Amino acid sequence: MKLYDGGRAPNPRRTRIFLAEKGITLPIEPVDLGALQQRSAAYAAINPLMRVPALELDDGTVITESIAICRYFEALHPDPPLFGRGALETACVEMWNRRLELHFLFPVSHVFRNSHPAMKDMEVPQVPAWAEANKPRILEFITLLDRELESRPFIVGDAFTVADITGLISVDFMKPAKLAVPDGLVHLKRWHAAVAARPSAAA
Ligand SMILES: N[C@@H](CCC(=O)N[C@@H](CS)C(=O)NCC(=O)O)C(=O)O
Helix, strand or coil: CEEEECCCCHHHHHHHHHHHHHCCCCCEEECCCCCCHHHCHHHHHHCCCCCCCEEECCCCCEEECHHHHHHHHHHHCCCCCCCCCHHHHHHHHHHHHHHHHHHHHHHHHHHHHHHCHHHCCCCCCCCHHHHHHHHHHHHHHHHHHHHHHCCCCCCCCCCCCHHHHHHHHHHHHCCCCCCCCCCCCHHHHHHHHHHHCCHHHHC
16 A cells, blocks of 8 residues: 655645544655656556545555545544544534635635746646635635634534644645735634644644
């Protein structure tokens, strides 16, 4: 088994943090996104979508999509449960994880990919107006998230889940996108400081 990894890029990092929370270590094969190694014929044969992460099993099966990889390990190693316990909590984790992806991670990614000079070879064409269009959407969502976090320590409740991992990588991805959490969002900042201090965040 081997994990094709992409360094500080958010989706590979999401998978590594998840594995660290589970206490799972895997052989890692770095894919150099800066050198566009994900577009090489060798890597395209592993993932035709030319994205990371990708998990290659010993029988040659390849699982892509960071959350699909996380779900695979959740099924193999249920403790600690990171996708929720029971019907209600599991649905709430799914709801928040999807909300965070659709309304936070993807818009931050659109800003980064369409405005950062380092992304000009990866995002073709770059559309600066699309970057600008996403900025108010991010602010609107994180303001909502801040209100939610006023009443609970983690995104879904009292327990750390994969939704907190998606939230953490999204906030951290704001920095290269040249975005910042406004000082007034104190609950979001308190939550971020707590999850960023977990040992897994360094993965
Ligand atoms: N939905 C996929 C997204 C994968 C993805 O977009 N990965 C980025 C790094 S965060 C990538 O490989 N980018 C390379 C490129 O755009 O060429 C997942 O969750 O794994």
